[in-house]
Amino acid sequence: MATKKASTKGKRYTAEEKQAVVDFVNNHNATNGRGGVTAAVKKFGASQLSIAAWVKAGPASSKSAKSGRAASVVTGRRSSVLAELAKLDGVIAGKRKELDGLEARFQKLKASL
Numbered sequence: 147m148a149t150k151k152a153s154t155k156g157k158r159y160t161a162e163e164k165q166a167v168v169d170f171v172n173n174h175n176a177t178n179g180r181g182g183v184t185a186a187v188k189k190f191g192a193s194q195l196s197i198a199a200w201v202k203a204g205p206a207s208s209k210s211a212k213s214g215r216a217a218s219v220v221t222g223r224r225s226s227v228l229a230e231l232a233k234l235d236g237v238i239a240g241k242r243k244e245l246d247g248l249e250a251r252f253q254k255l256k257a258s259l
Contacts, residue, residue, distance in 0.1 A: 159192065164200045167192060171201050 171182035
């Protein structure tokens with residue numbers, strides 16, 4: 147006698163549910179540095195692979211208006227971080243040039259001994 151096979155379809159998540167999980171992961175990672183996906187698996191019951199894919203896809207994958215606002219905030223934040231990086235790169239280049247000059251002077255004085 148044949149037995150009926152259990153259904154293999156998984157749970158389907160709405161865009162809002164996915165965004166809530168992604169927000170949880172990002173908040174957890176911002177606070178603790180890492181471990182957000184593992185904590186979300188325990189809290190929400192979704193698979194690690196699904197949650198990791200949702201996080202990797204980012205806010206652009208959701209079609210809600212809320213995620214559009216979140217994407218613009220992230221883009222604005224990214225722009226300010228890029229500007230700060232460019233500024234620091236310039237400072238580092240200047241300091242490196244100054245250090246090279248000091249090292250050359252040091253070597254010249256050392257050679258004169």
